[in-house]
Amino acid sequence: MYFFVKLAIFLLTLITKYLTLYFLFYKACMEDINGPFLPNINYPADLKRYKEQDLEQIAQELRQYIIDVVSVNGGHFSSSLGVVELTVALHYVLNTPYDKLVWDVGHQAYGHKILTGRKSVFHTNRILNGISGFPKISESEYDTFGVGHSSTSISAALGMAVASHYKGETDRQHVAVIGDGAMTAGLAFEGLNHAGIENSNLLVILNDNCMSIDQNVGALKEYLTSITTSKSYNRFRDDISQVLIKLSELGPNAHKFVKKMEKSIKGTLLKQSNFFEALNFRYFGPVDGHDVQRLAQVIRDLKDIPGPKLLHIVTLKGKGFALAEKDQTKWHAPGLFDKITGEIKKSVSDKPQPPKYQDVFGHTLVELAEANKNIVGITPAMPSGSSMNIMMKAMPNRAFDVGIAEQHAVTFSAGLATQGLVPFCNIYSSFMQRAYDQVIHDVAIQNLNVVFCLDRAGVAGSDGATHHGAYDLAYMRCIPNMTVAAPMNEEELRNLMYTGQLENAGPFSIRYPRGNGVMPDWKRPFKAIEVGKGRKICDGEDVAILTIGHVGNFAVEACKELNSEGIHPAHYDMRFVKPLDEVILHDVFKRYKHVVTVEDGCIQGGMGSAVLEFMADHKYNSQVIRLGIPDEFIEHGEQPELWALCGYDTNAIITTIKKIAVGRTTATIAS
Numbered sequence: 001m002y003f004f005v006k007l008a009i010f011l012l013t014l015i016t017k018y019l020t021l022y023f024l025f026y027k028a029c030m031e032d033i034n035g036p037f038l039p040n041i042n043y044p045a046d047l048k049r050y051k052e053q054d055l056e057q058i059a060q061e062l063r064q065y066i067i068d069v070v071s072v073n074g075g076h077f078s079s080s081l082g083v084v085e086l087t088v089a090l091h092y093v094l095n096t097p098y099d100k101l102v103w104d105v106g107h108q109a110y111g112h113k114i115l116t117g118r119k120s121v122f123h124t125n126r127i128l129n130g131i132s133g134f135p136k137i138s139e140s141e142y143d144t145f146g147v148g149h150s151s152t153s154i155s156a157a158l159g160m161a162v163a164s165h166y167k168g169e170t171d172r173q174h175v176a177v178i179g180d181g182a183m184t185a186g187l188a189f190e191g192l193n194h195a196g197i198e199n200s201n202l203l204v205i206l207n208d209n210c211m212s213i214d215q216n217v218g219a220l221k222e223y224l225t226s227i228t229t230s231k232s233y234n235r236f237r238d239d240i241s242q243v244l245i246k247l248s249e250l251g252p253n254a255h256k257f258v259k260k261m262e263k264s265i266k267g268t269l270l271k272q273s274n275f276f277e278a279l280n281f282r283y284f285g286p287v288d289g290h291d292v293q294r295l296a297q298v299i300r301d302l303k304d305i306p307g308p309k310l311l312h313i314v315t316l317k318g319k320g321f322a323l324a325e326k327d328q329t330k331w332h333a334p335g336l337f338d339k340i341t342g343e344i345k346k347s348v349s350d351k352p353q354p355p356k357y358q359d360v361f362g363h364t365l366v367e368l369a370e371a372n373k374n375i376v377g378i379t380p381a382m383p384s385g386s387s388m389n390i391m392m393k394a395m396p397n398r399a400f401d402v403g404i405a406e407q408h409a410v411t412f413s414a415g416l417a418t419q420g421l422v423p424f425c426n427i428y429s430s431f432m433q434r435a436y437d438q439v440i441h442d443v444a445i446q447n448l449n450v451v452f453c454l455d456r457a458g459v460a461g462s463d464g465a466t467h468h469g470a471y472d473l474a475y476m477r478c479i480p481n482m483t484v485a486a487p488m489n490e491e492e493l494r495n496l497m498y499t500g501q502l503e504n505a506g507p508f509s510i511r512y513p514r515g516n517g518v519m520p521d522w523k524r525p526f527k528a529i530e531v532g533k534g535r536k537i538c539d540g541e542d543v544a545i546l547t548i549g550h551v552g553n554f555a556v557e558a559c560k561e562l563n564s565e566g567i568h569p570a571h572y573d574m575r576f577v578k579p580l581d582e583v584i585l586h587d588v589f590k591r592y593k594h595v596v597t598v599e600d601g602c603i604q605g606g607m608g609s610a611v612l613e614f615m616a617d618h619k620y621n622s623q624v625i626r627l628g629i630p631d632e633f634i635e636h637g638e639q640p641e642l643w644a645l646c647g648y649d650t651n652a653i654i655t656t657i658k659k660i661a662v663g664r665t666t667a668t669i670a671s
């Protein structure tokens with residue numbers, strides 16, 4: 001009896017163990033596989049094997065896969081979740097890559113990447129040597145156009161459509177997917193304006209979620225809202241659209257007739273003429289962008305209609321992840337998070353930490369604006385990213401979000417400055433490339449006091465080549481009247497901002513990097529800085545290090561290490577690339593045989609180049625070694641990885657100085 005009881009207990013334990021193991025194994029598989037469809041889909045051809053009724057489930061699995069990977073890997077989040085159904089429908093109906101699908105900005109293209117051969121490497125998204133966070137021509141034939149900056153899709157897709165027409169490839173579809181945020185840019189309007197007179201096969205899909213990174217702004221947004229909420233129009237829209245689409249398939253004459261009829265029906269129902277129709281586009285929608293079967297059906301129907309068309313879809317940014325649906329700005333790119341609880345993972349420290357440079361900018365601007373009633377703030381669609389939202393909250397009538405419109409932001413600032421106001425125009429260094437003519441033509445030639453604050457200057461990290469602020473030192477320093485400055489720390493940033501708003505400061509640019517500074521105790525009283533005056537950090541022997549901006553801190557670390565090994569370079573923080581501190585430079589070239597310049601910017605044309613020009617102009621002949629971003633596009637990775645890769649982090653400075661020291665010793669022995 002006792003034996004049987006023991007045997008029963010043993011068997012029971014065994015069964016429980018196996019059941020638990022089986023359950024865990026099954027759960028792990030399910031987590032990995034995520035459902036019955038996605039494991040079998042690697043390319044659009046696999047997707048096309050399924051029935052239209054299966055698309056909803058496939059979309060769910062795709063959404064879950066994005067959540068699983070982004071939660072542990074980081075990256076853009078809510079934009080991709082919002083277009084999952086659209087992505088599935090597009091790849092289901094279109095014949096990609098023969099048909100050309102162009103994503104605007106590209107931060108919403110994760111689903112596209114997963115369905116086009118990159119599911120198995122999606123976990124390397126935005127990691128050094130991994131796949132890019134944006135579509136990229138060199139990465140996949142499905143990525144028809146490289147992106148990162150916004151509002152290029154209509155022009156690019158139109159270019160492709162015109163090329164197809166020229167080559168006689170009349171069956172090819174060309175689709176641009178653009179968000180309502182990206183649609184606010186001048187470039188998007190330029191594309192629409194041109195497309196309206198080209199009879200090319202172009203479909204623009206306007207993904208309207210009312211959001212940019214922050215709330216979308218502007219009159220176009222209000223117009224789109226009025227379409228989506230027009231009850232009378234929406235009541236009739238679907239039936240009418242169906243009939244009109246079918247009718248227009250009957251041939252060119254029917255097509256012309258339908259176009260006319262459509263315009264007048266839409267005009268009557270909307271009680272206003274349709275903006276897109278006025279530009280010669282045929283407007284369809286609004287359509288529920290989360291109804292994947294309906295989307296597939298509409299896209300299929302639109303394939304048969306020639307000429308420029310615009311399909312307006314309405315989606316929810318962050319769809320399917322409750323917290324992201326609720327706080328869309330926070331979840332645009334939240335970093336790592338727990339996919340079950342939604343807790344965003346942040347490193348905690350018991351010591352006070354240095355603030356982000358962007359926050360120093362935001363708080364300092366409010367402080368300055370409290371004292372100077374002429375100060376106003378301008379951001380092109382980056383209130384949270386630049387921390388301009390601090391001023392927008394504190395002084396709503398003195399801070400402007402102008403939409404994704406860098407060119408306008410600069411010329412608008414110039415207009416404000418003509419009237420005696422002092423605009424602080426905050427634009428990421430790489431996005432400022434868009435507004436170069438405005439900086440020269442509207443601000444610098446007229447010598448207006450606009451303070452440009454260039455955030456994300458230098459390598460920007462995992463967003464990659466499109467987002468690195470590599471060129472601003474070079475492109476700003478060649479502009480007459482322009483002051484070009486970069487702070488080494490938070491206190492310097494505050495003082496430069498203070499200096500830039502003083503009378504007669506003229507066009508004044510201040511660049512600072514993404515991320516945190518170095519001073520937990522950063523709120524110091526303002527001090528004016530003499531324009532063009534650098535500062536000596538330490539004296540030394542034989543070698544002088546000249547730095548601009550935050551990389552000065554790398555040099556400080558390098559000097560500490562080198563001093564402990566008996567090597568003593570001098571270090572100067574130049575502060576300004578224009579005007580250059582010539583007093584320092586004369587002193588340096590008279591005293592030091594070797595000069596090392598360090599900058600978080602392109603070597604060509606940057607501070608090092610300015611120093612070389614000075615040396616040539618004054619006939620000095622020291623050895624100058626320039627450290628900075630080399631003449632190539634730097635891919636994505638963490639900032640420290642990229643600083644090391646480019647060869648200007650602390651270690652690279654140490655190595656460079658040691659090499660000089662070794663060369664010097666060898667030369668002395670030889671002589």
Ligand SMILES: Cc1ncc(C[n+]2csc(CCOP(=O)(O)OP(=O)(O)O)c2C)c(N)n1
Binds near residue numbers: 179
């Ligand atoms: C020229 C330029 N300016 C600013 C940005 C920063 N940016 C990236 S996404 C984005 C919002 C885009 O909004 P929308 O097109 O509506 O797409 P959603 O994220 O809402 O899907 C902005 C402002 C950019 N990528 N390019």
